[in-house]
Amino acid sequence: MRSRFLFIVLLIGCLWALLELRDARDGQANYEEPGATAEGAPDLTASEELLGIHDSSSPVRKAAEEQEPIVEEIFEDGGADDDFEEAIDSFAVLQDYWAKDPLPKGTCSLSLNFYDSETGEAVSGTASLWRLGVPANEWWTEGDRWKDQFDVKQGFANVGELVPGRYRVYAHFARLGADSAPEFAVEGGQTSIRIPVHMPRPSQARLHLVDFQGSPVVESTGIAYEVQDVRASRVHRGEVRPDWVRRRVPTDTSIRM
Secondary structure, three states: OHHHHHHHHHHHHHHHHHHHHHHHHHHHHHOOOOOOOOOOOOOOOHHHHHHOOOOOOOHHHHHHHHHOOOOOOOOOOOOOOHHHHHHHHHHHHHHHHHHHOOOOOOOEEEEEEEEEOOOOOEOOEEEEEEEEEEOOOOOEOOEEEEEEEEEEEOOEEEEEEEOOEEEEEEEOOOOOOOOOOOOEEEOOOEEEEEEEEOOOOOOOOOOOOEOOOOOEOOOOOOOOOOOOOOOOOOOOOOOOOOOOOOOOOEOOOOOOO
């Protein structure tokens, strides 16, 4: 009985040895140079697989490059803005036109007295003087021409070096939409003119108060209201031109203004 048990153990050991020998021979037959696969691509180690490292010669990488090729964009210089360049050139030509038609200087002087058209009190601010009916010449058509802008202090202002002619004053501090004082003539050495100004006036207003639903607010007990003074202002870009100004334009129709 004991000998039979030993025989079985020996038989099992022989079978196990044969299996190990066969596995070793199979591994030797399938062994290739390290770093290469059957397709000729380098083999990845376990650490490389975990990190996602792929060689550039990998078939997967080549397929991705063929499907989505890398394209380098070339940005061309758009050059200068044609409209902007044209505007600059037109302004330069216009400057030459202005230089060819300088403001004439005369020997007349003008003394101006500004007052409130309703109360007669002296008023102050900024005003402009325009010369009316300037004759046409080689470069400009006939029309009105801006002469000077000045500050009115305590109701008075003086302008000198004027040539005889028709003039008109535009008060920038007058009420919005108010008419300017009529034109006047400058002759001789000294001319004094009184300029009435239609000044802004306070006005009364009635408020009809409603809630968010549109219902009238009958009582204001416990409710506070605040009225703020918001003053409107006119913002001018460039030269101020009153409505009554007859604009002079260049005789060269190719010049834009």
